[in-house]
Amino acid sequence: MMIMTSRWIVGGGTYLEQAFQAWQQARPDDAVKKIELSQGRDYRFDLGILDELNPAQGTMFVAFDERFGNFKRMELMQAAMERGFKLEPFIHPSAAISADVNIGMNVFIGPHTVIGHGSRIDYNTVLHAGVHVGPGSRIKASCWVENGVQLGASVEIGTHCTIRMGAAIRTGIKIGRGAELGWPQLYSSDVPNKTVFDVRYDEPIFTYEG
Numbered sequence: 001m002m003i004m005t006s007r008w009i010v011g012g013g014t015y016l017e018q019a020f021q022a023w024q025q026a027r028p029d030d031a032v033k034k035i036e037l038s039q040g041r042d043y044r045f046d047l048g049i050l051d052e053l054n055p056a057q058g059t060m061f062v063a064f065d066e067r068f069g070n071f072k073r074m075e076l077m078q079a080a081m082e083r084g085f086k087l088e089p090f091i092h093p094s095a096a097i098s099a100d101v102n103i104g105m106n107v108f109i110g111p112h113t114v115i116g117h118g119s120r121i122d123y124n125t126v127l128h129a130g131v132h133v134g135p136g137s138r139i140k141a142s143c144w145v146e147n148g149v150q151l152g153a154s155v156e157i158g159t160h161c162t163i164r165m166g167a168a169i170r171t172g173i174k175i176g177r178g179a180e181l182g183w184p185q186l187y188s189s190d191v192p193n194k195t196v197f198d199v200r201y202d203e204p205i206f207t208y209e210g
Contacts, residue, residue: 007060061108066126121138122142123141147182161176170186180195180196192206
């Protein structure tokens, strides 16, 4: 008798459902299970259910959105790793990815995404549908890139960045860690760490580090 491999999709919010549906469709022969974790008033996750699962019986994928600067998704990923769970990336079957692209653990690559040769997508990063990553680019860990975002060649995105729908980044540009590109425009200059382009404001918000 063939034993089905369990695949636990763990997290919360609408992204949890999105990731669960994607895994179900891509891996119909696996026992894909959705596990929604509750949060207390201090936003801490109740991780008790993770302790009831056996890492030897399956793999895990962590799905939590960009709230809290992508740090809550990272927190869940670390909790899973501490308990011995293997975390694989999800790559949609319709994505076009060059053979030499490096993709880290717990990365989500949505439908019709294109990633050029020599690029690197670091762990825990989410690329939604239709994202285009030019050759030689790097998106560092725990980033969130929304539908249809366009990156030119040799672009570098720092850790914990959020790139909103409608953004395009010119070739060779560097985006500092923790930045949020919320204006639907072409970004043609480097962006410092923790700079926020919020659609509610006419000027970017700069955070100066001591």
